[in-house]
Amino acid sequence: MAISIQQGTDMTEEAGTEDAKIVKMIVFVVGEQEYCIPILSVREIRKFEKTTALPYAPAYVCGAINLRGVILTVIDLAVYLNVKPEADNPRRVVVIVESSNGIVCGILVDRVIDMADVNLGEIQAVSEEGSSLSGLVMIGDRIIGVLRLDTVVGELVGNAIPE
Template identity: 75%
Template sequence: MTEQTAVAEVADDMIVKMIVFAIGVQEYCIPILSVREIRGFEKTTTLPFAPPYVCGAINLRGIILTVIDLAIYLNVPPQTDNPRRVVVIVESKEGVVCGLLVDRVIDMADINMNDVQAVSEEGSCLGGLVLVGDRMIGILRLETVVGQLVGDTVSE
């Protein structure tokens, strides 16, 4: 009986709570522990010479944050007339805080990391795909997205 309990505890460790959002018709997710807050989309201040996927910057209670349009970043036509677009404020493991503009937040899901199907692209922002019910959800590598942002917009 104790072996079964130990196996169950190991299996539970592979479950990660994710926030699920849509970009166009595709659904993606990131770990909920990386999310600081979700805000309505507001006008951004344009950043000169920024990559095309950078919407601009917003003032979040005195902190200036860069906002990434995930639709443009993922090469999906943005839904600019969608009133449900929101900015998900995230923090990377390195402590970089930025906003991700998404078309809509759908829900939260418990993702078993053992069920994730890897994608073959090395250095891709997509960590894998997972089936939740009958929905295929892409798991974004937040560190890759934020790392590319920092690498592209910060020059020394």
């Protein structure tokens, strides 16, 4: 099972007013927390399959998968974020993402639950510099972490890719 996501040309789409920049986000769950990333950075969503182990890889690396002839590293976001994943969860999926600098990898999450329009002006920044979160946003009555995808992918996979 794979869900392909159509990619647009620009990460932000203006809606209505000049200062309201609305970004379509995909919302997923890791442990008990919800996170989101821009939909335009998502290539596809795949059912979690067995990965090939990578010797001497950090604990957050599940292994590698073959995606139509391309070998991709899969990151267990729960291990990276130091949260307990949902136990015996058959809904775990791999979100294939591409960072702004072109690094493609898979991120293992407990489940994808939603797509939402997020006003960039409503994201409240977190205080930690270099954090994997760019901020928090309210969607309805839920507080959702906005994952800083370039930071996460750069830390987890980018440093291992030779230039």
